[in-house]
Amino acid sequence: MAARPRKSAANSSGAKTAKSAPESSAHEIVKTLEHFDAPKPAKFAKDEDVRAYRDMLLIRRFEEKAGQLYGMGFIGGFCHLYIGQEAVVVGMQMAMKEGDEVVTGYRDHGHMLATGMEARGVMAELTGRRSGYSKGKGGSMHMFSKEKKFFGGHGIVGAQVPIGTGLAFSNKYNGADAIAITYFGDGAANQGQVYESFNMASLWKLPVVYVIENNRYAMGTSVSRASAETNFSHRGVSFKIPGFQVDGMDVRAVKAAGDLAAEHCRSGDGPIILEMMTYRYRGHSMSDPAKYRSRDEVQKMRSESDPIEQVKKRLVGDHGMSEDDVKAIDKEVRDVVADAADFAQNDPEPDVSELWTDVYAEDIPQAAE
Amino acid sequence: MPTEILMPALSPTMEEGTLAKWVKKVGDSVAPGDVIAEIETDKATMEVEAVDEGTLGKILIDEGSEGVKVNTPIALLLEEGEDESALQNGAAGAAKSSKPDESGKTEEKPEPAEKPAASSVEDMSARRVPAEGKTHPDPDDVEGELAQEIPEGTEMVSTTVREALRDAMAEEMRRDEKVFVMGEEVAEYQGAYKITQGLLDEFGARRVVDTPITEHGFAGLGVGAAFGGLKPIVEFMTFNFAMQAIDQVINSAAKTLYMAGGQMGCPIVFRGPNGAAARVAAQHSQDYAAWYSHVPGLKVVQPYTASDFKGLLKSAIRDPNPVIFLENEILYGHSFEIPKLDDWTVPIGKARIHRKGKDVTIVSFGIGMTYAVKAAEELAKDGIDAEVIDLRTIRPMDLDTVIRSVKKTNRCVTVEEGFPQSSVGAHIASEIMVRAFDYLDAPVLKVAGKDVPMPYAANLEKLALPSVKEVIDAVKAVTYSD
Incomplete structure (x- = not known):
């Protein structure tokens, strides 16, 4: 369990009291907020590392397979792969409780798998087949699972941020203990509705965790070319929303940050921002050759910071698992993905009558007495 | 010459209001920005601020008066050097008028030299109340x-x-x-x-x-x-x-x-x-x-x-x-x-025949109905019996009701305030063409807002919106009358 930074006396008023540093700099102001330093990475027991390994590997293998199926023409349209960023969503999921909600943008396959949505259903949606989560009508960017509390899957950059804020609003309205994890990227972080949401979330103390997945590139534009303030964890300063940067390649660091954020939200302190320092290995979408960065940069991240390799080392080193035990997990994951891919290629396309269904909900529920 | 202080409008659509309270009394000196009175409508209460400097010479509308029309003189303000004797002239109609603006404040109105002040006020007042009286016809009782x-x-x-x-x-x-x-x-x-x-x-x-x-x-x-x-x-x-x-x-x-x-x-x-x-x-x-x-x-x-x-x-x-x-x-x-029912609901997606008729179908919705209804009344005087359909829901649209009516009347005019291109009327016309082509005795005509951004000037705004006359003209065209 992460140590929770001491509450600053100045937090509630938003003004500095004890410290003598000048107040003009955002970096100083942010220190008046309760949280501004990432907690130490969580210590994982063996079973936690096994879970992290399996869940991250499932996303990695699933995405590799999706890339392959895209190349073979089974998946059409846009397909944004999550490879490299797996620790973010898996670490956050490990910090969440039953009933917590998730909403994200279009790079969403990893989030769906992490919330427990079936690999078959996600892959069949990617191939546009009838057993996909949206009956083949949503595709890569638009999938939902009410059961798993996954609220999309949104194709418009930044649109999910007010939606996640609204989910948090409904939790507060209902007096529910649940929190809404709202993911968006460094690109979306420059959209206007993000700040409109920050304002309301802080004003009304809504239980929402804003997870900014900073993978360094908004499509082909690096953060420094697009953002005046490149420290996204400080983007909440004007709204008195605390935030900090997290090593998004280390699932234990993400889990610790997630624990702290969840506790902050559940205790009624309002929203919090976690900036996950992460990296996507693949292009923005399948059609992106990623000429805007060097091969060396990608290779360096892969060889030195890979989130899955980090856990694998611990499994063998710290937890004393044999290579065979690890390989057994690999095989289990590969089988799930192979089964999903096979299913998704053989599942029929939606019936043509589905063109006209689900435009309107027909039954008008009678409200409670 | 005393300055008339006029009943201001709180909003562009306000026609009348209550003079709730006089804050200044006769004989009080008034400086620009001073609150002199409070007025109310069903929507809001607002303070009336003075624009000119002077002394409150006479209160023309007592506090508590309801239904005071916008631009009615409510008080007279004496300029420096004037005394009560000047009020005689003011009462005689020679008062300099001070036009209210929309925020409830009053301001000096430039006076056309060749026109007497009173008629200029009257003119303004006519121009200022386009909402329910002029630009838009009065609604009718609902029947049908x-x-x-x-x-x-x-x-x-x-x-x-x-x-x-x-x-x-x-x-x-x-x-x-x-x-x-x-x-x-x-x-x-x-x-x-x-x-x-x-x-x-x-x-x-x-x-x-x-x-x-x-x-x-x-x-x-x-x-x-x-x-x-x-x-x-x-x-x-x-x-x-x-x-x-x-x-x-x-x-x-x-x-x-x-x-x-x-x-x-x-x-x-x-x-x-x-x-x-x-x-x-x-x-x-x-x-x-x-x-x-x-x-x-x-x-x-x-x-x-x-x-x-x-x-x-x-x-x-x-x-x-x-x-x-x-x-x-x-x-x-x-x-x-x-x-008066405990639970009065109206289904979405169903049009309402507002007025039954046999010679032409006028289809409209929302405020457009005010033109349609008034036009139908006028047309009745000329012996044209219009059926008026209030769509109520634009999507899903109750085209069945429209088509049924057109099959009976063989003519249709659509009325809306929106822009004409890709309008609701354009969609209706296309559907009628497909579903009732053989029943039509005339092309379907659209009366819509003009294809321009809405102008501010009162006369231009009036022109940009549909009018009862345009509806009547369209109906006469499709019925080959006149």
């Missing part, structure tokens, strides 16, 4: 189909559209804990147009939520709340501002059910005034009926009578789909008979 929807013997109560909307929301909020209303000024201010008046008192701040001015943000937040199981009513101060939020309305609210394969949708009502009010120019006057009606997944409602406003808003709140509920500032103050 409405009567058929109401059980016989039901007591009818005269109610304004404003009250009908408030009552609809209050009834649904009592009925369902998940219903809440949010928007700018909906709670403590009691609504920018007083539609949410009293709701905060009854339901509290949890369910009547004042938002910052942040349309894009709160529209999206409302969508998220609907995903989370609530039934939000999102008020836009006007639908012109909803353009800031249109991505969340269309991409997030309207398309989700389909994109989710029917798994989850977005039960939400976006409501607020839409279309032209009076003299608010291009950025505050657009009619969005055709825009939203373009989008599958949305329902679009634009009623005309208070009874339909109430019954359809209640249905909209219960509907599991996102509903765009288009109101009209000018109609807010109009009174209609509403059935």
